[in-house]
Amino acid sequence: MNNKEKLVVIIGPTAVGKTKLSIELAKRYNGEIISGDSMQIYRGMDIGTAKIKEEEMEGIPHHLIDIRNPEQEFSAAEFQQLVREKITEISSRNKLPIIVGGTGLYIQAAIFDYQFSDALSDPEFRSKLEKRADLEGNQVLHDELASIDPQSASEIHPNNVRRVIRALEIYHCTGKTKEETQANQSPELMYETALIGLTMDREQLYERINLRVDLMVEEGLLEEVESLYKRGLRTCQSIQAIGYKEIYQYLDGLTSLPEAIETLKQNSRRYAKRQLTWFRNKMNVQWFNIGEDDFVKKISEISAYIEGKLQLKSNT
Template identity: 75%
Template structure:
């Protein structure tokens, strides 16, 4: 059997400090970074997705950032394919690939041998749903999925009708939701892997999230979202991102500016909570608490621990 490729994965909720740490790890382990974030793939959506800035990269190559236009849709299956070939490409250059991000399903689809296509299908049933979507609109079909399988519905945009129908088709054929069907698979880990999670006590994390939103507003998030809105970008996957949908509500006159910013903070905090729950339930993660990482001495200690964990797990030497 051929040897598995080595891979480090750094996950954690929004605002926990993944970007700074990932750059330091990449320098220490001669690595390149692959973004594991479902929204950083979009061009012209920089501030709201907390995309790493050019000067923050410190010369470390970053992949899967700015590869789609905001009106295009993107799926976990597409991400899986792109990232797996990127891992092979980075490995062939003698570098270590590090996936960094917070989109659990996307990262899970890469590291485990998930089959998105091997669930049974029923062409007749699919045709009926396609015709109904044409006649009654995508939303009617999406509502049915929301009823049957809210977990999958949360991850699929209502206008990505192909995936909505596929999820309903899986339920129709197997009596299981797409989420249950994927759980039933017993996927094998495809890589020789170090899976590191960053966590933080809730109060500290929530403070950091609130501060981050304030900084985003100062950096021009309102203008960034306004330009997408003014360009007529509506009803697409990218605009469902936190930071965009809340300000769209403001532009559409549904809420006041103050409420939009408050909603953005609240939705970001809720998302962080969901991320942590997801990672804890679905992945075998080695957790590191970054609550005291504001103190440079504490951060150094944590960085040394994480580096040692990667060295031990992947049996590689760092450039220290």
């Protein structure tokens, strides 16, 4: 007998339409939504992360949004713990948990029996690196990381010494990069899961991304980023997010505003491409082309898949 909790997961690239679908499914299956976005956890970062607005929620409870201040660090391991608590809590109320987002590693960590390498440590090695950072500067350690683990180096700011040292420590302990230590696992799904991926024609998706960025600017993205900039937030994890780092370049006087916006669009398009590649390579996803047919027809198709997969009945 399968006693696993039922779970719907909606993944896909930025701007593909995950939010709209999630609300419809939550209404249909008495669901509550858990954000699977690594940046929507931050308070005061609403426009740049395309955070759902109160009126768009249509009364559906949303979880793991606005749970950290922008200066705080947050890891996939923390996300894993919080999501699992939420899934249990939502299920205990006879509601259907629905994870929605585009941060692949976070979602993978939450729904699979995924072991993190946090247990691996060498305090003596770490202490040596901390002293080197003090004497030789942060960039030296970051360059060292880039030579052995370019993936981690591209994701970590040179001034985020704690995370640079952690990535070097994992390599020192295992002889493998952080991604390699995680990729070698073949974890099991923790839940009875309907894993839905949304996609659309690339040109159409890129057009939507460009329009979304224009709308963000209209809605006050510049002012939002400026408020973080004036608070002196600079090297923290949150400011490395797409939508923030590009505007920081403008605020630092390194580029014009139109150039910063164009770079933001380009980075968003590249990110969407990386998201799709990641999901296709790492997870067994049931894909739906959201650009074809009308939305109502697509909802019916996706609902039929969920009902078959999870043995659910809709409210409608």
